[in-house]
Amino acid sequence: MSATEDTGAEKQAERQPGWIRRRWNAFRNLPLIRTALGPATTLSLAFLTLGGFFAGVVFWGGFNTVLEYTNRTEFCIGCHEMRANVFEELQGTIHAVNRSGVRAQCADCHVPHDWTHKMGRKMQASMEVWGHLFGTISTRELFLNHRRTMAEREWARMEANDSLQCRNCHTAEAMDLTKQNPRAAAAHERFLFTGERTCIQCHRGIAHRLPDMHGVPGWQ
Amino acid sequence: MRPVFLAGSILAVSLAAAGALFAQDAPRLRGPEPFSLDAPAPPMPRPITNDVRVRRNYPDQPPLIPHNVEGYALDLNANQCMTCHARRFTEQSQAPMISVTHYQDRDGTTLGGLAPRRYACLACHVPQTEARPLVENTFRDMDELAEPEQRTGARGRR
Numbered sequence: 001m002s003a004t005e006d007t008g009a010e011k012q013a014e015r016q017p018g019w020i021r022r023r024w025n026a027f028r029n030l031p032l033i034r035t036a037l038g039p040a041t042t043l044s045l046a047f048l049t050l051g052g053f054f055a056g057v058v059f060w061g062g063f064n065t066v067l068e069y070t071n072r073t074e075f076c077i078g079c080h081e082m083r084a085n086v087f088e089e090l091q092g093t094i095h096a097v098n099r100s101g102v103r104a105q106c107a108d109c110h111v112p113h114d115w116t117h118k119m120g121r122k123m124q125a126s127m128e129v130w131g132h133l134f135g136t137i138s139t140r141e142l143f144l145n146h147r148r149t150m151a152e153r154e155w156a157r158m159e160a161n162d163s164l165q166c167r168n169c170h171t172a173e174a175m176d177l178t179k180q181n182p183r184a185a186a187a188h189e190r191f192l193f194t195g196e197r198t199c200i201q202c203h204r205g206i207a208h209r210l211p212d213m214h215g216v217p218g219w220q
Numbered sequence: 221m222r223p224v225f226l227a228g229s230i231l232a233v234s235l236a237a238a239g240a241l242f243a244q245d246a247p248r249l250r251g252p253e254p255f256s257l258d259a260p261a262p263p264m265p266r267p268i269t270n271d272v273r274v275r276r277n278y279p280d281q282p283p284l285i286p287h288n289v290e291g292y293a294l295d296l297n298a299n300q301c302m303t304c305h306a307r308r309f310t311e312q313s314q315a316p317m318i319s320v321t322h323y324q325d326r327d328g329t330t331l332g333g334l335a336p337r338r339y340a341c342l343a344c345h346v347p348q349t350e351a352r353p354l355v356e357n358t359f360r361d362m363d364e365l366a367e368p369e370q371r372t373g374a375r376g377r378r
Contacts, residue, residue: 093291183271183287186314206291210298218303220333 067122071107079132082106085143089208096207109165109207110154117161148211155200163199170199265351273316274348278362282344283316289347294340301341302334 017025027033040048069075077083087106090096095104111125112118130136137143137150158165172192177185191197201218204210213219252259267288274284292300304313322338324330 181269181271181287190312205293205298205300209295210293212296213298218309219298220302220306220308 067118070122071105071111073105073107076106081132081137081143085137085140086208093207104169104207108168112161112164113168117164144211151204151211155204158200159198166199166203265349268348268350277359282346285345285347287347289342294342299334299339299341306334 016022028037073087077087095109097103111121135142137146172188175188177188180188187202191202192199204213204216204219267290268286269288271286274286276283289301294300302318303309304315305318307317309315310317318334318338320330322334325335326337
């Protein structure tokens, strides 16, 4: 009984390819695709290679320009969620105003600087566009209710990459312990240099206000 | 006419005396004279951050904070002081533990954690700056008052 059914199926397969195969063949036979996959008939090899090279330069440059455009603080605070909450809180902190006038932009702490990690973060950040469109934190109250979740995400990120964004500017090698006050020097010697902790585990809420800290390790 | 003149001169002299008395209350703490003038703000004094414990002026004085607390979170969400000064974090921070009285409510009942009435640390404990006092401090330590009596054997004479 099963044998007859098997042969029937085989015959059908011989007669007509599967659905995916048929779709694929139809796609390959589209005029535009057939032209694209065929060899160049009128264009010279030099045009194709050099043109491809310059087109690549333009596309890559354009891509990176847009990427850097989205890394500017002005872009971040283009949404009212960022401007009215986190950007407002940043003002007056040591990362916004200080004696030497070096300022950290949003992306300096929230986007890794090297390309691979930056792309990963940018892809994750597309979720924030969703949040904006659906008003996840569209009011101050919603923002405050959601703050612990968002803070925990940032802490987890920082703990996972050993506070990479902090270390873009603050490196342990460049720290002069004699210039720090004894309390800070002792803490860095004990926890940072031994690798027991990473920056964010002690320095939470340095640029924005803290969420409800109940249950966060080191807090009570 | 004459009694009026007398009364007027008495009033003038007493007002002048009162003015002289007020003038002694220097330096002026209320800004420029007249008050409608704009005075430049004095520079912000530097905080004292040497981590050296300050002697208390009297036994019940809340200890002073010998470090900078600028930007420290102290609100409903978080109490950053307690990340070092709470009992269970003093080993890692080497900071002095908050007093045992801070674990008690006002009836003296010991609670599981920091008493809510003790939550606002900066209400009693304050950091210091290098600002010089505007008026001379004439406070005298309790021991200064008590010790001479002890030295002269006041107790024996009594």
